[in-house]
Amino acid sequence: xxxxxxxxxxxxxxxxxxxxxxxxxxxxxxxxxxxxxxxxxxxxxxxxxxxxxxxxxxxxxxxxxxxxxxxxxxxxxxxxxxxxxxxxxxxxxxxxxxxxxxxxxxxxxxxxxxxxxxxxxxxxxxxxxxxxxxxxxxxxxxxxxxxxxxxxxxxxxxxxxxxxxxxxxxxxxxxxxxxxxxxxxxxxxxxxxxxxxxxxxxxxxxxxxxxxxxxxxxxxxxxxxxxxxxxxxxxxxxxxxxxxxxxxxxxxxxxxxx
Amino acid sequence: xxxxxxxxxxxxxxxxxxxxxxxxxxxxxxxxxxxxxxxxxxxxxxxxxxxxxxxxxxxxxxxxxxxxxxxxxxxxxxxxxxxxxxxxxxxxxxxxxxxxxxxxxxxxxxxxxxxxxxxxxxxxxxxxxxxxxxxxxxxxxxxxxxxxxxxxxxxxxxxxxxxxxxxxxxxxxxxxxxxxxxxxxxxxxxxxxxxxxxxxxxxxxxxxxxxxxxxxxxxxxxxxxxxxxxxxxxxxxxxxxxxxxxxxxxxxxxxxxxxxxxxxxxxxxxxxxxxxxxxxxxxxxxxxxxxxxxxxxxxxxxxxxxxx
Numbered sequence: 001x002x003x004x005x006x007x008x009x010x011x012x013x014x015x016x017x018x019x020x021x022x023x024x025x026x027x028x029x030x031x032x033x034x035x036x037x038x039x040x041x042x043x044x045x046x047x048x049x050x051x052x053x054x055x056x057x058x059x060x061x062x063x064x065x066x067x068x069x070x071x072x073x074x075x076x077x078x079x080x081x082x083x084x085x086x087x088x089x090x091x092x093x094x095x096x097x098x099x100x101x102x103x104x105x106x107x108x109x110x111x112x113x114x115x116x117x118x119x120x121x122x123x124x125x126x127x128x129x130x131x132x133x134x135x136x137x138x139x140x141x142x143x144x145x146x147x148x149x150x151x152x153x154x155x156x157x158x159x160x161x162x163x164x165x166x167x168x169x170x171x172x173x174x175x176x177x178x179x180x181x182x183x184x185x186x187x188x189x190x191x192x193x194x195x196x197x198x199x200x201x202x203x204x205x206x207x208x209x210x211x212x213x214x215x216x217x218x219x220x221x222x223x224x225x226x227x228x229x230x231x232x233x234x235x236x237x238x239x240x241x242x243x244x245x246x247x248x249x250x251x252x253x254x255x256x257x258x
Numbered sequence: 259x260x261x262x263x264x265x266x267x268x269x270x271x272x273x274x275x276x277x278x279x280x281x282x283x284x285x286x287x288x289x290x291x292x293x294x295x296x297x298x299x300x301x302x303x304x305x306x307x308x309x310x311x312x313x314x315x316x317x318x319x320x321x322x323x324x325x326x327x328x329x330x331x332x333x334x335x336x337x338x339x340x341x342x343x344x345x346x347x348x349x350x351x352x353x354x355x356x357x358x359x360x361x362x363x364x365x366x367x368x369x370x371x372x373x374x375x376x377x378x379x380x381x382x383x384x385x386x387x388x389x390x391x392x393x394x395x396x397x398x399x400x401x402x403x404x405x406x407x408x409x410x411x412x413x414x415x416x417x418x419x420x421x422x423x424x425x426x427x428x429x430x431x432x433x434x435x436x437x438x439x440x441x442x443x444x445x446x447x448x449x450x451x452x453x454x455x456x457x458x459x460x461x462x463x464x465x466x467x468x469x470x471x472x473x474x475x476x477x478x479x480x481x482x483x484x485x486x487x488x489x490x491x492x493x494x495x496x497x498x499x500x501x502x503x504x505x506x507x508x509x510x511x512x513x514x515x516x517x518x519x520x521x522x523x524x525x526x527x528x529x530x531x532x533x534x535x536x537x538x539x540x541x542x543x544x545x546x547x548x549x550x551x552x553x554x555x556x557x558x559x560x561x562x563x564x565x566x
Contacts, residue, residue: 039502041262042269076561081366083556089374089549092366092558103561153557187262187269218264225264229497237493240501241486244317244508248324248482251512 025053026208028069028198035185035216043187046214048108052177052200066109066116066201067171067179068127073104073163074192080150080157096150097137103190104163105129108170108181117204125199125206129155129166162186191216265500266310272506274304279510283322286511287518288525289534290326290474292319292453292481295380295541297507298372308369310500312359312451313492317504319453320485322511323478330475337426337472341479343433344440344458348484351444356491359449363496366560375450376545383456384539391531398528413465427468427476436466440480448488453481456538 028050035044052065078101084093109116113128123131134151135142145151158164163186171181183196193215200208218226228236260269278300286293294315301311330336362368418432439461443454458477462468468476493499522530 037262039261040259042260079366079560081558081560083553083558085552089370090551090553090556091370095366150557154559157555157557157559188267190267222262222264225501229265229493229499229501233494233497234490236497236501237490237499240317240493240499240504241320241489243501243505244321244486244489245324245482247505247508247512248321248326249328251321251325251516252328255516 023055024065024200024202024208025055026198026200026210027051027053028196028210028212030183030196030212030214033214035214037191037216037218037222038220039222041187041222043189044185046183046185047180048183048196048198048212049178049180050198050210051179052208054177064202065173065176065179066111067173067181068110068113068116068199068201069106069108069171069181069183070127070197070199071104071106071108071183072102072195072197074102074190074194075100076103076190078103078154080154082150082153094150096148098151098154099135099137099142101134101154102132103192104185104194105132105158106164106183107166108183109166109168110171110173110179112168113166116201117206121204121206127199129164161188163189185216189216191218261502261506263306263500263503265498266306266314266503268305270304270306270503275503275506276510278304279318279507280514283511283514284518284521285514285537286322287515287520288522289456289518289530290459290478290522291455291534292323292485293511294319294447294452295376295450295456295538297511298451299376299541299544301503306500306503308372309359309363309496310498310503312372312449313489313496313498314500314504314507315451316447316485316488316492317499317501318507318511319451320482320489321504321508322515323453323455323482323485325512325515327475327478327482330478333475335472336475336479337424337468338479339422340424340427340436340462340468340472341476341483343422343424343436344443344476344480345483347437347440347442348444348447348480349487351441351446352448352484352488352491353444354441355445355448356488356495358445359492360495370549372450373545373549375446377542377549379446379450379457380538380542380545383460384535384537384542386460387531387535387538389535391528391535394528395532416467424468427472429467431466439465443480444484444488447481447484448491453485455481456534 028048031047048069078098079095080098081092081095083090086093107128113122122128126132133144134154135144155164171179173179193213196212198210199206259272261272262269282293282297285296297315297318298311301315302308359368362371415435416431418434420433421430422433423430443458447454455477458480459473462473462477463470489499
């Protein structure tokens with residue numbers, strides 16, 4: 001496939017994605033597509049920026065634009081547990097298993113979601129944390145439980161850790177068509193692939209959307225340690241034990257008093 | 259200076275962890291214990307998950323007990339036969355402990371069992387130590403000679419079969435209770451991330467009538483051997499040993515232990531035991547409060563799978 005051909009296909013796909021009113025195109029990118037975790041890593045901030053390109057031929061067009069960007073981290077199974085008092089002490093008595101919830105979820109918008117589009121649209125497009133499906137494992141069956149305190153607890157705990165967030169004013173328009181948003185990744189974000197989904201709204205309707213992605217990787221020494229611990233547990237254990245003995249020996253030599 | 263811990267998956271302040279290593283090392287040098295029972299709760303307190311804390315502290319205790327054991331080895335104050343017999347029981351106990359640890363994690367009850375074991379063990383040992391040392395202090399105040407239970411007296415289980423002669427310690431007893439003690443220490447150590455020195459020393463003195471001269475060195479040898487095997491087992495089965503965390507802890511620990519040992523020599527034995535008893539009891543009490551008081555948040559989350 002030639003370069004021109006590929007570009008044409010990409011353009012067609014982009015236009016097709018833009019929906020029925022293809023008067024606008026949405027272009028978005030990130031400042032960085034690879035976040036490296038090194039030994040001095042304490043969290044990082046990425047910037048999502050983009051612009052709305054109006055079709056010159058289109059008459060009129062839309063008024064004010066709204067952007068909703070959803071950043072979804074790698075999915076991993078998770079358990080939420082609840083403590084209850086038993087015989088005077090607090091014990092985990094109940095637990096639910098969530099099937100692959102996102103380990104990171106940030107919903108960044110230019111205005112509160114309710115002001116951008118209808119509740120019906122939010123539910124259909126799974127916009128916002130409340131409308132993001134978090135299926136649970138129930139007796140070998142997978143399903144969504146509404147009004148579940150375990151689901152609420154999961155969201156609350158993830159919010160407290162800075163892993164889930166909904167920020168209605170995070171996207172700012174620099175000009176009527178140029179926007180930017182800061183994605184803050186706290187120190188304890190899991191490594192893996194992150195998907196960035198950007199939706200453009202006008203007058204309450206979705207008129208264009210685009211995707212981007214970034215990857216968080218451990219590099220160098222951190223990567224080496226994690227790989228060693230996961231893939232070669234026994235060797236890693238032996239090496240760690242040797243390190244302990246060596247440190248102990250060094251200390252006894254250094255502080256020898258006879 | 260922040261450093262990212264690769265297995266614990268959190269950034270910590272190097273100087274804070276180093277200071278914790280120094281402080282716990284000082285106490286462990288002063289009392290001749292590993293200090294795991296102090297280090298594990300401290301790590302949990304700064305945000306390390308209990309499972310990673312327990313697994314990494316075993317490595318830290320391996321280093322500090324090894325450096326102590328070398329010092330006793332130079333003074334020829336180690337009973338190798340006794341240490342190896344204890345170890346035979348200890349390895350079986352460690353394997354059982356690591357297996358139970360893994361199973362409890364899947365049942366969401368690991369934190370509870372770690373908490374309960376700390377409360378029970380620390381309060382019992384704390385009370386025993388305080389009682390014993392207080393009696394010794396009162397006796398010496400009244401001008402009576404400090405009198406320990408007569409060595410040489412026999413307890414029924416000394417007469418069990420499989421008798422062994424432990425030459426350095428000058429005792430001739432059945433290997434069965436020795437193996438059993440090793441087993442208990444290995445089992446408890448693997449679950450709680452402690453070396454068990456503060457349990458083993460009184461057990462050897464009071465139950466096995468091992469003379470004080472060889473007991474600490476021998477206990478250190480056993481501690482370092484069981485902690486080395488627990489490190490390897492934890493790394494191979496749960497992948498939770500954080501080598502970076504362990505290294506920072508052990509560097510602080512071995513340095514602190516040297517100063518602690520100096521300080522310990524200036525304090526009289528029974529006062530030292532009283533202080534240790536109070537410390538052990540206080541840590542036990544802290545865990546008891548945690549279990550009894552209503553937690554701030556009744557809910558907690560845990561990732562399933564190989565990762566911590």
